[in-house]
Amino acid sequence: MAAVTEPVTTDANLLRPAESEKTLLRFFTAGSVDDGKSTLIGRLLFDTNGAYEDQVEAVRNSKVNRAAHGVDYSLLMDGLRAEREQGITIDVAYRYFATPRRKFIIADTPGHEQYTRNMATGASTSEAAVILLDARKGVLRQSRRHAFIAALMGIRHFAVAVNKMDLVGWSREVFDSIAAEFQTLASRLGHPRMTFIPLSALEGDNVAWRSARMEWYEGPNLLEWLETVEPGHAGEASAFRMPVQMVIRPSAEFRGFAGQIATGRVAVGDAVAVAPSGRASRVSRLVSFDGDLQEAFAPLSVTVCLEDEVDISRGDLLYTTRNAPEVARRLEGTLVWMSDEALETERTYLLQQGANIVPARVTALLDQTDVDTFATAPSQQLKLNEIGRVRLETSRPIPFDVFSTNRSTGRFILVDPLTNATMAAGIIERGEGAARRRAGDRFKPDPLTPAERQARFGHSAATVHLPGRSSAADMLERLLFEHGCHVVRLRGEEGRLAETLIESGVIVILDADTIGGDQNLPEDDEAAARLVMRRLETRGVISSGAVEQGEGI
């Protein structure tokens, strides 16, 4: 697949010590409680010297030992274990170990509580998944769930570790039937590459060394698999994309666009363009602290200079003109909901995609997927740990590729602008509607219609005159705002702006004396404000339910 290339610079300073020859693999592990995940990870760390001697000593001396004989390696992992027992944080923990060939980053995700959120988080940075099963129990609902979430997050390489083979007499039949059952899930998961490995985490068989007790098994042991698996989305397979993180401009002569190459490669002289504007140029320099480069590729962080003066700022996307991303305002995708507060389709969230942050609304919840059965069904609500397909609308067009073709530019998070909390992880499945186009095409937006604005705001435009009643106007502004309306309060002279504002679909409240208005409002400010709310409801400007029956007048 990949051509052999020379290191791009031959700077003597960069001569490599043996340690730096390693490659990096990020993977995540999932298993149900007691399937042996802690034991397996502890074993991997121990057998590859990833655990420190003082930690191993502490484990050897521990009074707790659940292993029948030998050392209980799961104790190396007891950060999470202790938490679990005390019911504290159930969260993703990261572990590290290395062999002479590779450095590994494990995202260790608990398989039970908060599983969807944590597994999606752990899987998001991973290139491969190790899914653990107990040979005695076979494929459980949870196993299906683990595989589903891994596949949803774009993982194409699975090792299915059938653990506790010692407890089933190292039986080939047991292993084969579990493998066959799991294999039937493949088509539902988009056909990831699955490798089935029979092992015993406790005894170490087929973890870091080949088991003599399962000679019938001819595949790799787990460590061999980890050392050789080649993630399917290596940079050169995809088109060049680089989100611009910042513009570096130390002097009038230098203007560089700094970012980490998300996918693909780029070389000096390449034709590139920037989304969403579509302006094109050529790469004049690839600048790094260690000297200029002739070519660069994912996941390098570089600084790109262009031949022409192109207006580019943080949040823009550099791409190869040979293969442009899509640009759209209306998107369809899948959300993994991560907050205790359920999705609200009326709310404006911030969609954060690389360095690009835009206000966005979920306009429809299409359906929801049951992670145990993979079945989809219509749904009214999306709550913590649920997965749903949605339609989204962003306030500006955003550049993207669908997630199945590009894991980097097809993903985003939703942030609550009021609490700043991260609400959801999202993947983009398609752009839709008239706004869909290729980046670089001339953008001719359809003019916004009052109906579109009304659909977005949930109310139509209106003017309310409250001459000389400025505190009643304040009260009304508050009530309308809390009802979810887009409301603007114009004081005195500002009233002349009303017309322009009305055109943009908002509700305008005026208190200037000069304008005629309703003289028959109650003295009490709150009563007056509530009466106006009722009238707006009756006129169909705002939705009903704003004022409880019997209140107000």
Next chain:
Amino acid sequence: MGPVTADRRLSHLRALEAESIHIIREVAGQFARPVLLYSIGKDSSAMLHLARKAFYPGALPFPLLHVDTTFEYPELIEFRDAFVRQIGARLEVYTNQAAIAAGANPYALGTAKCCSLLRTRALVDALKQGGYDAALGGARRDEERSRAKERVFSFRDVNGHWDPKNQRPELWNIYNGRVDPGECIRVFPLSNWTEQDVWNYIQLEKIPLAPLYFARERQVIRRNGSLIPLETNVAVQPGEQPEPVMCRLRTLGCTPCSGAIPSGADTVQKIIDELTAFRRSERENRLIDHDQDGSMELKKREGYF
């Protein structure tokens, strides 16, 4: 560009470097007033090096902050000032003057209390006083168990506190750095590095380090199973007998509390060789981490790095 394997995959050190540079640039892009916490140790030296790479050929867009407990090794301060001058960075130094004036020291207060005032409290105060909304720190997840689940962007409330139960989920390489006034994000660009990685990177990049890391004969006393070099501010307790030992510091801390390890490693390569031979977790020699069970987690909740 550095080591690239034959099939156009980056070596793990270059992949980690690229990730860290991305994180550091996000900080510059997302925050109004970031600061880089420079403790002069090997991790913050590596982080500072990465920051210089991130903005090249531009200058660092934020200052460095050193929380000086006044119990620092003098040669560390010398190294700091010379290095900062050489790279043309802006350095701010903060000390909890009130606590020092009140006589805070590890002998009177015990290491836990002293550290809490002169490092933890001082850091929180320094960040507040400077109005910083983001602070880059050199902590790594492999240092200690409670750090294993730490985020890259770690939210701290207005009091500088960390709430392990209420962390923002962190997906892909998308970092949510939104804060309200007074709140702060601690950012850890070296999250995914191990101690081994940092040393190998220092070797690869020839990053200058404080001489304390390298072995030479030092006068030490033995205390709680650690070797404490006798520098200014270290009070010899009754019954302690100074002796010359060939040793070096594995992590830098205050003079009275940083344990040295017996070692002949006087170059980075020898340190790497030694690390490969003796695999003990590096914080073992820092007295503060053993104060009480789960002490690191407690300190972090209060705002320690």
